Amino acid sequence: MTATSDRDPQPWQDQLFDALKGAGIRQVGYVPDAGHSRLIARCKADPDIRDVVLTTEEEGIAMAAGAWLGGQRSALLMQSSGVGNCVNMLSLIRACRFPMLMLVTMRGEWEEFNPWQEPMGSIVDPVLKLCDTHVAKVETPDAVVPAVQNALQLAFGDDRAAAVLLSQKLIGRKVWVK
Amino acid sequence: MFERRAAMATLLAGRPNNLVLVPGLGSCTWDAFAAGDDDRNFYLWGAMGGAAMIGLGLALAKPEARVAVITGDGEMLMGMGSLATIGVQKPKNLAIVVFDNGLYGETGMQESHTSGGVDLLAVARGCGIERVVDVADEAGLKELAGLLATSDRSLFARVAITRDDPPRLLPEKDGVVIKDRVRRAVEKIS
Numbered sequence: 001m002t003a004t005s006d007r008d009p010q011p012w013q014d015q016l017f018d019a020l021k022g023a024g025i026r027q028v029g030y031v032p033d034a035g036h037s038r039l040i041a042r043c044k045a046d047p048d049i050r051d052v053v054l055t056t057e058e059e060g061i062a063m064a065a066g067a068w069l070g071g072q073r074s075a076l077l078m079q080s081s082g083v084g085n086c087v088n089m090l091s092l093i094r095a096c097r098f099p100m101l102m103l104v105t106m107r108g109e110w111e112e113f114n115p116w117q118e119p120m121g122s123i124v125d126p127v128l129k130l131c132d133t134h135v136a137k138v139e140t141p142d143a144v145v146p147a148v149q150n151a152l153q154l155a156f157g158d159d160r161a162a163a164v165l166l167s168q169k170l171i172g173r174k175v176w177v178k
Numbered sequence: 179m180f181e182r183r184a185a186m187a188t189l190l191a192g193r194p195n196n197l198v199l200v201p202g203l204g205s206c207t208w209d210a211f212a213a214g215d216d217d218r219n220f221y222l223w224g225a226m227g228g229a230a231m232i233g234l235g236l237a238l239a240k241p242e243a244r245v246a247v248i249t250g251d252g253e254m255l256m257g258m259g260s261l262a263t264i265g266v267q268k269p270k271n272l273a274i275v276v277f278d279n280g281l282y283g284e285t286g287m288q289e290s291h292t293s294g295g296v297d298l299l300a301v302a303r304g305c306g307i308e309r310v311v312d313v314a315d316e317a318g319l320k321e322l323a324g325l326l327a328t329s330d331r332s333l334f335a336r337v338a339i340t341r342d343d344p345p346r347l348l349p350e351k352d353g354v355v356i357k358d359r360v361r362r363a364v365e366k367i368s
Contacts, residue, residue, distance in 0.1 A: 027238060050238050052267060055259030062228030062260075066200075066235025069220060069360050070243065074235065092225040092232075096353035 012141040012170075013038040016103075019145050020075055023152045025101075027052060027067045027074035029060030035105030035171040036077045057082035061089040065098045073156060075101045080108060080121045080165070083128060090131040093161045100161035101151055102133070110168035124165060133161035139169050180319065182277055182339045186213045186248065188319050189275070194327045196242060196367045198360070202229040202249025204284035206277060210248065211349035217363035221349045221356050227256030230274050234264050236364070237272035243367045244271050246326045251278040251292045258301060264332060265306030273326050273333040274302070279341050287343070302334035311335040 017039055020028070028043045029052045030036060043051045054060050060076035067074040078086075083104060093100045107114070108121020128135045134154050136147045144166070151162035180188075186209040190199070193216075201210035203222040210219050220236075222229060233247035254261075254276045264272065280293035292298060302310045308331035313319050322335050350356050 027235060050267075052234070052238075052263065055262050058227070059231045059257070059260050059263055062225060062231035062257075063235035065225075065228075065357075066232035066237075067239045068235075069198075069232070069357065069364055070236040070239025071361070071365060072235075072239035089225055089228055092228060092353075095224060096357040098357065 009038045010141060012144040014042070015145050016148055017042040019148045019152070021046065021049070023156070024073050025075050026050065026072040027063065028077060029054050029063050029074065030077035031055075031057050031060075031079070031082050033077070033079035033105045034174060035079070035166060036103070039077060039103075057085045058089040061086050061093060061100065064100050065092050065096065068098050073099070075103060077103050078105075080104055080106045080124045081117065083124045084120050087127065087131060090133065090161060094132045097159040099155040099159055100133075101155040102161065102163040103148070104163055104165045105171055106165055106168045107174075108168075111173040112168065113174065128161075128163050131161065133163050135163050135165060137165040137167060139167045141170065144170070179338045179340045180313075181342055182209055182279070183212050183344050185277065185319060185337055185339060186210060188316075189246070189248065189323045189326065190214070191323065194244065197244045197246060197326060198236060198240075198364055198367075200229050200233045200236070200245065200247045200249075202247070202253035204250060204253070206249050206253070207349065208344075208346050209277075212344075212347045215349060217359050219349070220360045223351060223353070226253055227260075229253055230257050230260040230264060233272050233274065234260070234267060234269060237269040238267065240364055240367065241271060243364060244273075244327055246273045246275060248275045248277065250283065251276055251280060251298065252282045252290045254298060255291050255296070261302055261305040261307065261334070265302075268306070268308060268332045270330050270332060273329060273335065274307075275322070275326075275335045275337060277339045278336050279339045281341060283343060287341070299334070299336050307332050307334040309333045313337045
């Protein structure tokens with residue numbers, strides 16, 4: 001299967017939204033990424049979900065902690081390059097055992113065109129693990145919802161950080177020349 | 179200019195039941211504890227640059243609560259982008275108060291950017307925060323204490339403080355304990 005990022009929304013993208021909605025996610029912080037565009041649009045259209053555009057991904061870590069103190073569940077959406085921006089702020093999650101759900105769209109791997117994406121993209125998995133975050137990588141559409149359900153359970157059941165990496169193979173490569 | 183401990187005490191005098199405090203790491207956390215330990219204080223021992231966003235998440239999640247982030251100029255400078263994020267959201271139950279002495283106090287009193295001319299009030303205005311206040315005198319500080327409880331618009335305030343360095347008073351340090359205590363206290367706010 002060779003998807004491209006500007007094709008019509010895929011069923012897994014709406015299933016992913018349904019999983020978040022079904023788990024009672026009420027705040028969604030994000031730094032935009034093309035791979036998250038469908039999910040962001042669904043969140044913006046839902047009156048029960050507060051969508052918060054961030055200037056940098058670490059803001060979303062702190063916001064998730066605040067949301068939990070206020071009794072709400074949240075999720076943070078970012079591209080792989082944003083993981084590096086979160087490293088120190090993840091101390092807050094670990095020190096206090098806050099639930100923290102991250103959905104990361106990957107760059108710098110499958111059919112990448114931009115070599116500047118590779119340095120961060122290639123270390124997302126070990127960096128997150130060093131930050132005590134559970135990591136699951138998804139490469140096929142049918143694996144998205146189970147991985148997200150598991151991450152939801154780990155985050156909100158086990159009070160910890162959990163990330164789902166949505167691979168470039170799943171999302172499709174960025175179209176550079178239209 | 180205000181002595182920091184006195185300023186914190188004035189802001190928290192007559193604290194309403196629904197006021198949740200997020201003090202920035204370092205001196206503001208010590209100041210908050212010195213003003214009286216409270217289950218509604220989310221003491222920060224780290225997460226520099228995150229105080230304002232913790233406040234935003236809390237304010238959005240709990241509209242019945244009033245949320246006051248009281249932090250230092252250095253901590254605010256590290257999270258300056260969060261003023262843009264808050265300016266877009268405009269939560270009416272969130273106040274960001276910066277105790278500004280132009281110094282990084284915890285690390286040996288090195289000068290910060292506000293000593294070098296950076297104007298956080300102008301930044302807050304430029305980010306679209308609706309009410310921006312520079313507190314100049316005791317009456318202004320008491321007015322700010324009232325606004326923490328009643329403001330109907332997003333609020334940013336700067337409180338110029340002296341460069342004194344009062345003794346450290348250390349609150350609970352265990353993050354899990356602090357988190358669970360605050361969450362239970364916030365649950366009771368209605």
